[in-house]
Amino acid sequence: MPLKGGPFTWNNKRTDEASILKKIGIIFFNFSWNRKFKKSLGIIEPALGSYHNPLVLLTKGLKRRFKKEFKFESKWLFDQECKEINENEWTSPMIGNKRAKMH
Structure with a gap:
């Protein structure tokens, strides 16, 4: 997924050489679940007050609101x-598509 x-999804909250970062x-998902939720995506959220970063499962992907x-x-x-x-x-x-030049 x-x-x-x-x-990384875990850290030991230490700095410098003592810092440990792990995934x-x-x-977990299987083929039939993935066919049903083709746009699914996992998001690693920031760890707040914990060593573990929460994982959030979005079944419809990310949409710009x-x-x-x-x-x-x-x-x-x-x-x-x-x-x-x-x-x-x-x-x-202006070269090419006019919209491509717009920022």
């Missing part, structure tokens, strides 16, 4: 690097 969120959390809106920050008008990037993007020739 695909897991998103990091490669001991596993989600909202469209991310662009928000303009007026402070960008005074940033020299931002001004140069903006000028370069607006004056460069």
Whole structure:
């Protein structure tokens, strides 16, 4: 089962050379279950107050619930690097799909 969120599911809460990170959390499934839930996905959540990261099983995969809106920050008008990037993007020739150029 695909897991998103990091490669480890357990740590010993120590730092430097004493740190131990392991992948001991596993989600088991079989072929017939996987055919029924083709978009299923395992998520490794952050460990809060525990050595173990909880695993969450999503049977419908990840769906974007909202469209991310662009928000303009007026402070960008005074940033020299931002001004140069903006000028370069607006004056460069458009190649290919117009939507591919939009960020």
